[in-house]
Amino acid sequence: MISFDFEYFKPESIDEAIKTFSSEWKLGKKVVYFSGGTEIITFSRGGKLTVDTVIDLKGIPECKVLEIQGDRLIIGAAVTLNQLIESNLFPLLSETTRRIADHTSRNKITIGGNLMSQLGYREGLLPLLVADAVVTVANQTKIEEIPIEKFSGSELKEGAFLTQIKVPVSNLKLPSKSIKRTRTSKVGYPIVSLAALVHEGKIRVAFSGINSLPFRSTVIESILNDKKMSDQQRIDKAITKLPSTITDDLLASKGFRQYTFGKMLIELNSVLEEKL
């Protein structure tokens, strides 16, 4: 049971959502956007979060879109992970999100909620980072498109919210692979999770679990694409280029994360070679 009370709003347009946030915020209230709501509910129940007002984004048509428009796939921020998986419009995103949580939770967790999660794993970001996605963010004055690499890791301005994700159609069906290692069972937070694709003959890869937030590193990619080195040399060198701030927690030690990263690169190498 959630021990405090909050007010609930369900707007039917982006404009209504922004105006509601603004008017509630001006009254000095703590306001949050609510998408799948799974994180807000569990954090509220567990005492990690208190709020005065929640604004449910599931009534906004733009946030529920899932279709190809022209040369881009448009994904509304309130589309559930299972809707993404079932549509399979972007196979690498389907493969990656299929390893987030369990099937029933994925009927509720949304892609927007995953990208904005306070937990930091945000595995749904990985395929977007390697596929030149852009996100659409609505704020008080405008709706703007932001390249995914600028969006990841940065906080949105107070009152702004993510409305859509857009992925170039030309990047949807490239050879790709998602690999995830958890501590014990198949369902669980990642020790390391990666999503990779081959774009114009070069490997692109993004990681979650290693650091506090997901990342894509052009330095690691250029090492992985350097055919002058042997497979083992490339992997050994890539490990040395990991950020120094590797997570060291109860899920896995820093050393085990480095070791797992190396093992996963060996697997990635052989899978992508086969696909090519």
Place this chain on the structure above:
Amino acid sequence: MISSNTRKYTVVSLLVNGVSHDVMIRSADTLLYTLREQLGLTGAKYACGNGDCGACTVLVNGKPMHSCLTLAIESINDEITTIESMKHSDIRSAFVANWAIQCGYCTPGFILNCHALVNEHPDADDEIIEEWLKSNLCRCTGYQEIKDAVKSVLEANKLKAKENSNLAQ
């Protein structure tokens, strides 16, 4: 138009097992809490409260959903199905026939999840069954009996479909 619900108790209508019920809720009440405490539908169980165990599973518009991760106010335009309406379902009978039950605490959640599974995937293979069943934890059974129950309903449904198509010809 924007809809809203205040922080105070308000009366809203919930469609549960085909019947519309007036319930008095706070915006912060979960669907699980409302079903149990307002409607006395105690089949959905509270266990982890975190989306990890599946004991609270109900169907929302036919899809399995953790009612501990859903607000009652989110569900006012939805069709909610709880274990109390499953007395005469094939999957419930299959659980009994296959001894897919011991203490029974997890069973309502499993039955609803498996009911949705056989409806959504009449040709479910082992991979799909495994994937769906990972949403529910059982501390007593070995899961095999539960898988057997699912498979027996899938088989029976296929047989029925075949008989119906033979009759139609």
